[in-house]
Amino acid sequence: MKQQNFLKANLKKHFNYSYFRTGQKEIILDIMKGKDVLGVLPTGSGKSLCYQLPAKLLNGTTIVVSPLISLMIDQVKQLKAMQFKEVVALNSFMEYEEREQVFNKLNSYKLIYVSPELLQNNELLTRLSQIEVSLFVIDEAHCISQWGHEFRPNYLKLHSIANALNEPPILALSATATENVQSDIIGALNRPNMIKHIYPMDRENITFCVREVSNEKDKQKRIIHFLSNHRVPTLIYFSSRQSTEIVAKEIARKLPQLRIAFYHGGMDQSERISIQQQFMNDQLDLICCTNAFGMGINKKNIRLVIHYHFPSQIESYIQEIGRAGRDGNASLSLLLFSKKDYYIPANLIQKELPTEAELREVFTQLAEIYKDGYQYPITEQHLEHVLQINEIQTRFLYFQFEKHGMIKNNTIIYEKGHWIQAYHKINQLRIKRLSFKEKKISEMIQWMQKDDCLRKHLYKSFQDTYTEPAFACCSNCGFKLSEWKPEQTIVSKKPPASWEEKLKELFLIGVDNETD
């Protein structure tokens, strides 16, 4: 009890929150006891706080491994805005000088975010092993599992990295982890006594609506029609960067009164921040985005999440719709698909794995590089460049080459018989992963085609039951789009008529602030 009051007081003091959310207190109590913890809580439930508060309270430094650089940078900004200053995000884009400066005072940080790739850097690892690491956090821990929805080979090395850091307690966090994935996480980290805190991920305030449409045009027409009388904070998910731009422009043309932007991973960091912040500030009604948007965004009043393209697995879908209705108010997930869309995700996963011919080609080239007596270190970037394959494929292959001893310490180790074996193993794995991903897609498609309760089927592989929906359940349980009546965004303020007025407004000329 004493400990609980202590935690609550510090929650108020450092983060200005009055209460813990579901699961937070339980997880933090175990962490403060030095236990290893696996936390599975839905998106938006506040998982970050489960290590941010301990980071403040524990003696040494907390290290957080996070797969997305943009996510880390966002978190650091938010923490700094909350006056949590002893925090830094390490990534490979840092300028040399800044990096040196930071490396030289690692022990002065309470919280260090780092990408799994950077943790492969020996210098950093050595330096980190010299400071007191009181907690090692693995965010998005499902990346550790080959059967999770976004496998990151480098995550498998986290076990040995934890060893190098003198085996601090580990906290693994994820929003979507089936039981298989959970045991993969615990197994890969080799911490059999990890305490599991698993919370249901169903969202009682989200209504599901899935609609088949005849084609692309029809899809756009319906969306535009729906948006024309539902002005609420909205996200529309697409599977490609280009389509976010095209459709955003189309909607903007048809509905000039809506404030619309697009967002994808190909945009500059500053551009992305600008769009995010406008959306947070309710300056935008609608964002057309790829799945690059959303992680770490915590806008409470997103009312509507539309899927223009369906995701390639249920896990991603759950994560994406989870951004709606954080405030608990009635929110809607609307998924539109046409028969043509069935092939899109299949094409996308093709890009994630090499074909057999490509694999053979890569082996041949690698052998040639070896025989030419190539002197320089063979890194992932190097491989990507020489072999002309994309980043995701490179990541997969490089990891396999290391695993099969074909590359060690950035050097090629050639042995013909061994390579032939490795080739077959990698090819088998490739086939297995491909069929796994295809299975995932067909699960998603099957779900979309269900004719009984969508809610029931959506969550069934993650949990046994779900909470009764707080509002309408789903389009198969009688929900009609026409009956959805959310509170509309009212933009009362007229936009300033001239730049001069706008400038005046921006500078708060004539606005009283009640001090001095």
Added chain:
Amino acid sequence: MLFSGIVLKCCLHINDERSTAAIFHLLKGKRSIQTVQDTHIYHLDHLYGIHQQLTKQTFDRKIKELHHQDLLIPKSSTKNIYKPTDKAKKWIENNKGNLPMNRFQGLKYYESGKIFYQRLLLLIQTLTNSKMHHLHFIPVIDNRSVENWVREAYKQIKPNENKVLSKLHEELHSLLVHFSDKEASLFVNKLTGFKTYGMSIQQLAMMYKMDAIDIQLLLTSMIHYILNVITKEHARYPWMAFIANHIKDNHFMTKSAQKTYHLLNKEKFSIEQIAKRRRLKENTICDHIVEIALNDNHFPIEYYVEKNTFEEILNAIKQTNSLKLKHIKEKVNDDISYFQIRLTLAQIKTRLNR
């Protein structure tokens, strides 16, 4: 449109003596001897480094587009050299009014312009949020040295926050009056204040129906123009001048060249000695020296290029009517090195500048 105009202008000045890559490096502000020399020789100082985020892809696409529009024609298909057509000259002439080319002062402001703009944006965000007692905002600018500067500036300003804010408003207003309404409104829409986040480049492009790249270039031209005005009339724009103040001077030399400069000047080392000492190739040191010559008005060229040699090179330049090293080299005595020719060219340039 602006981007097209800029590329065409570069092609006109360079007059098919360089490949398009040279233009790309110039606009991007590459810090190499070659680029710096090009900048001077072809009188493109004002366009140096005006688009530092330019990607090769975007640039190549533009060249292709201009080619398709018959504004550029390839000189030789292999070498990526393009010549502006007569149509291009007309095009520039016709669009003169819409191309704020003269505002750019790339070589002078390629670095300080960026910092000045970032300071301005962050300072406005800080002061307006502070006025509303809202101290937990996410900074628009993600740059440590700018954040540090604003933090210090804020400490100084805090006691007179309101007054400074309205002065800043007045100054910015009277600067923006210099531009067209469209330009001014674009500039204002990019600003961030209290609970209003500035628009992104892409959004502005959508709103003003312009290419994103032109928005970027237009903003840069405005910043250069503003900097120029406040430098000239700092008494009239004290707060803007304050923001522009103490931006690390434009050390145009690369860091490595600066080191060489030091060894050369203070220690009186020879090229060989410097190369040995710094474990660099002698050629690299020669590159540095050319860079130094371009920047130092008092560079003792006689030390490396005797008077006769200098004259001989000058003659060759006149004869070939070209600034191409290769052409010049063909016309001079075999013992005259490329290094000496480059130094001579650098010298001519610095003299012209004065």
